[in-house]
Amino acid sequence: MAKLARRDGAVKQTRQLTDYFYDPKVRGILFQVIVVALISWLVYGAVLNTVNNLEAQGIASGFGFLDRTAGFDISQSLIPYENTMTYARAFWVGLLNTLLVAVLGIVFATTVGFMIGAARLSQNWLIAQLATAYVEILRNLPPLLMLFAVYFGVLKTLPSPRESLALPFSSYLNSRGLYVPAVHWEPGFGVVVASLFVAAICVIAYWAWARWRHTQTGRQMPILLPSLGVIVGIPLLAFLLMGMPLSFDPPVQGRFNLTGGIALLPELIALLVGLALYTSAFIAEIVRAGIMGVPTGQREAAAALGLKPGQILWLVVFPQAMRIIIPPLTNQYLNLTKNSSLAVAIGYPDLVSVFAGTVLNQTNQAVEVILITMSVYLVLSLLTSLFMNWFNQRMALVER
């Protein structure tokens, strides 16, 4: 017995070192130490080299450059901007231009995407095939190619301003862009806007009352027509009473150029069309998957209850499909926002082309400029996903 015990002891002693090595906890700590050391070493080296390189090239550092005069023009600006203003102002101009493209692009892409997605499931064979062709062609092309094709292939080959193409609503299209009538608010228009708000509040109150009545008595009130009547009728009445306080300034064909109206840059149109086409193909697939993801039993049950096809779609299928659709749809919205940075390739003054392009070239302060630009996109991504998570939670299935 004593011999055995001693042998046990001996074995224990020899295994002690390897024991430590094979202990998952010790190993875990070791691995983490190695990873952290490696990352620190890389970061330290990068920072050291950057400082040295910047010093050698005589480039200033810090964010002081933001207050300096920009000195360059920007072709489109939502806020007043002149080249005597600061780099910080140019940053905001670029950011707003990016947001403009993102918001408009999302609206267009969603509209077209939902239509194509529904068309892919159409009972009409021809419509379904056309929608499939649309999706399969656009999904497999690089978005940048679409931008180029729309911009250089179509918009740039349009006639010069002298021979503008006339479009409905006294708009004109030429190689310098799309000219649409400008709208001027005249005094008294505020009343019309206020009446629109009042109408909206009335409609919401009516919805709440109709819903309450529905749950109380089981009787449904007509929703769509009264709401439309109120939301159009009240502002229209106010508009007429105030003596139509609105005037249009249509573009006028001059000898060499168009005067008046608002000009939409061809770059903006190309970017919108390209991004909307590309993203709509993906949204169509998401919508199709969402609608197909609703179990057939749901439709059959609704049909058995005597709902009409339209009611089945809007009351049963669609609300359930939205739960499947929303998360990937968020991703597409984020993708579109990020893809709007392709603007730099055709010269639309978005954040990347104004700030990470022109400002970076003028100041050479790559570190700060790229840091700021990347942070903007990170914040945009974060905000979108926070909003969508909140929305998703509201729409999510409430399970027992």
Added chain:
Amino acid sequence: MATNPVRSAAVNRPRPVGPSGLNAITQWLHQNLFSSWGNTCLTLLGGALAYWVIAGFLDWAVWHAVYTGTDGSACDVVGAGACWPFISAKLQIFMYGRYPTEELWRVNLTYVLALVGLVPLMLPRVPGKIWLTAYMLLVFPVVAFFLLTGAEPLGLPVVPTSRWGGLLVTLVVACVSIAISFPLGIILALARRSDLPLIKWPAIFFIEFVRGVPLVMVLFFASVMLPLFLPEDLTINKLLRALIGVALFSAAYLAEVVRGGLQAIPRGQYEAAEALGLSYWKTMGFVILPQALKLVIPGIVNSFIALFKDTSLVLIIGLFDLLGIVQQAVASDAKWFSPQTAATGYVFAGFVFWIFCFGMSRYSAWLERRLATGHRS
């Protein structure tokens, strides 16, 4: 509601066996195209649209296209369609960039060597996949590197990457990025699933950071910031910078795809592997990853399609991939200037990109169907 986009329950029911021949055709037409007034309207509208698009395209690309000519003046005719001689004159530039003509066999040989390895790998039931994988991972990259860049001792003159261009650059960027980002993505996914906080958090930070910014910014970062990070005497070439940017970008996306697969593997698999006494790497390598990767093959192929399309962005940092070189030829070649040159160039580039991406997506769909059978519970 005739235009109801959702197939109603009645349509999904198996149809009664109909009459044959002409009756069957009219019945099909009636059911699928002319079942009601609304449907008939839609069919007519859709038919008109399809006719307008297809006829218009054929008019442009075939009937009214210009087929011969030596410069843009041949295509500068009122009512002329596509300017095909532009493509045939520029084909070599579009495919290989300014790669020396007498050395083109090296590029073609690389393509052949790649196909020899890839095609059997992609087909099921071909024996010796291990050897093929080893060939593709160990032998082919080395051979391809020396074939493309050159090796003086072997009598292959050096071709600097600044002369590469067109489809060659597109394929090199796509393939090398895939080869780098695939293992990197797996490692990132494993790190993100790790229990060790100091391994998990850097991975989360990297993945979310890269996924939060556009590829354009990553490429700017790679082309402007990377040289700053390195010692002054060390310069890296433009192509390599683009490769690093694209590879890191797609690694972050791949990591999320792989993570989806890892999460789908039941806990029991981990526990069983642990009970057998397998180490972490053995558990992952022999038990978890083979199942997880098989689950997400469609997702991986989709990432590769996205990566292939994204390679066109390298033109923003001054590399001439297929789109970049077409764009350059269209915009700055005065000899071929004509109203239809630009459209012809984009249609050609789009066709090449489309063939690759559509091919990959069909392959992925086929694979999905093949693999689906194994996972029905």
